[in-house]
Amino acid sequence: MDxxxxxxxxxxxxxxxxxxxxxxxxxxxxxxxxxxxxxSPAAIGxxxxxxxxxxxxxxxxxxxxxxxxALLEDMVKTLPDVRYSxxxxxxxxxxxxxxxxxSTPTTLFLNRDGVEVGRAFGTxxxxxxxxxLNAIH
Amino acid sequence: xxxxxxxxxxxxxxxxxxxxxxxxxxxxxxxIAFQAAVFAIGALRGPQFTPYAFIFKKFIKPRxxxxxxxxxxxxxxFAQGVGLAFAVTATIGAAAGxxxxxxxxxxxxxxxAFLNAAFNFCLGCQVYLLLVRATSK
Numbered sequence: 001m002d003x004x005x006x007x008x009x010x011x012x013x014x015x016x017x018x019x020x021x022x023x024x025x026x027x028x029x030x031x032x033x034x035x036x037x038x039x040s041p042a043a044i045g046x047x048x049x050x051x052x053x054x055x056x057x058x059x060x061x062x063x064x065x066x067x068x069x070a071l072l073e074d075m076v077k078t079l080p081d082v083r084y085s086x087x088x089x090x091x092x093x094x095x096x097x098x099x100x101x102x103s104t105p106t107t108l109f110l111n112r113d114g115v116e117v118g119r120a121f122g123t124x125x126x127x128x129x130x131x132x133l134n135a136i137h
Numbered sequence: 138x139x140x141x142x143x144x145x146x147x148x149x150x151x152x153x154x155x156x157x158x159x160x161x162x163x164x165x166x167x168x169i170a171f172q173a174a175v176f177a178i179g180a181l182r183g184p185q186f187t188p189y190a191f192i193f194k195k196f197i198k199p200r201x202x203x204x205x206x207x208x209x210x211x212x213x214x215f216a217q218g219v220g221l222a223f224a225v226t227a228t229i230g231a232a233a234g235x236x237x238x239x240x241x242x243x244x245x246x247x248x249x250a251f252l253n254a255a256f257n258f259c260l261g262c263q264v265y266l267l268l269v270r271a272t273s274k
Binding site: 014022057060 | 162252
């Protein structure tokens with residue numbers, strides 16, 4: 001394979017991955033079975049919301065984390081039954097491993113019992129968060 | 138926390154993409170060694186001190202009409218470190234005459250730089266937590 005072919009292949013593969021990546025960020029992925037652990041207020045650092053709790057995991061080397069935090073903090077202001085907690089993933093590695101958090105930002109959506117209903121990777125749009133919240137009762 | 142204009146690293150990633158593409162096509166060890174040196178400055182001193190950042194500040198930024206987007210310096214700096222690791226691997230591979238090592242390492246660095254330039258891909262978001270999980274108990 002000559003080097004020009006290699007270059008084209010790398011750029012094509014990266015472009016395909018890039019489009020998939022961009023489209024899949026922020027999308028709420030619902031769990032098929034609610035088999036996760038019941039997270040306590042002590043574990044996530046805030047009281048559980050009466051309907052939903054959003055738990056965001058962030059890290060220092062992550063620029064979309066700040067935008068996500070700003071959006072979610074702003075959204076919960078007008079939603080009395082939804083709570084938001086922000087966790088520095090590096091300082092909570094045990095929890096990170098237990099919940100298998102691999103990238104940041106990852107936002108978990110917990111139901112009123114503190115069990116994960118689904119999660120979103122990357123910065124979601126306001127409408128995506130609204131949609132996810134509306135689906136949880 | 139130091140903030141820099143986020144358009145700088147994005148512009149630098151575009152130049153990096155071109156330089157790495159030239160490295161891949163020509164298989165010239167000096168091209169990848171030069172890029173390794175640029176990555177080293179970006180990782181050790183900060184991405185705002187590389188020659189590419191200088192070009193951005195001197196020639197590009199004064200011509201941009203959009204407002205600067207301030208961003209934490211740590212995510213792009215981390216990405217420079219990952220780029221450095223690949224570029225050093227490629228340089229050693231080329232110097233030792235192992236073409237496959239050179240090609241694969243340059244291809245990964247090129248894909249990452251291209252994703253950063255074209256899709257604003259955040260490498261630290263995807264890689265950092267996995268690194269921490271793998272290296273700490």
